[in-house]
Amino acid sequence: MNYHTILTLIVAAVIIDTIGGYILLLRKNGKTIREWYSKFTIGAYTMDIASLTIGTYLATLLTPNFYMQLVYVVIIGLIHDTSFAIFLNSVNTKSSKILEFFKDYAKEYGKKILLVDALMLVSTMLVSNYLLNTFSNANIIFLGVLTFYFGLLMVYSF
Numbered sequence: 001m002n003y004h005t006i007l008t009l010i011v012a013a014v015i016i017d018t019i020g021g022y023i024l025l026l027r028k029n030g031k032t033i034r035e036w037y038s039k040f041t042i043g044a045y046t047m048d049i050a051s052l053t054i055g056t057y058l059a060t061l062l063t064p065n066f067y068m069q070l071v072y073v074v075i076i077g078l079i080h081d082t083s084f085a086i087f088l089n090s091v092n093t094k095s096s097k098i099l100e101f102f103k104d105y106a107k108e109y110g111k112k113i114l115l116v117d118a119l120m121l122v123s124t125m126l127v128s129n130y131l132l133n134t135f136s137n138a139n140i141i142f143l144g145v146l147t148f149y150f151g152l153l154m155v156y157s158f
Contacts, residue, residue, distance in 0.1 A: 011144035
């Protein structure tokens with residue numbers, strides 16, 4: 001059993017968001033993700049990484065057991081997505097470009113968002129575990145910086 005660190009969780013989130021972003025952007029129907037990065041650029045990328053980091057970190061606080069962390073991270077993601085949907089439906093989003101975007105995104109993709117978010121959270125936990133078991137802290141940091149560089153290229157290229 002390995003204990004995740006905030007460092008490995010952040011680097012794993014960078015890796016997962018960057019890979020996921022490229023996969024979605026290279027698909028023909030990647031309209032929404034293109035719009036997300038086009039409108040909100042580095043802020044969108046940073047929010048994605050922060051969201052993955054927060055969810056996975058909370059799961060690690062609940063138990064040291066890796067398999068239970070995987071269960072908890074899915075539950076945390078579901079609670080977050082459901083709570084955010086309730087929030088979006090209860091406030092006037094017209095004065096906020098980002099809240100209006102999220103509302104449109106939810107209308108377009110509906111419950112599929114729950115599955116995609118759960119996959120990204122679980123993937124972040126798995127990558128963090130792999131990093132812990134495979135690399136030194138210096139190499140984890142280097143992989144994070146390298147992947148972040150490719151993520152910035154992604155954000156500003158599509």
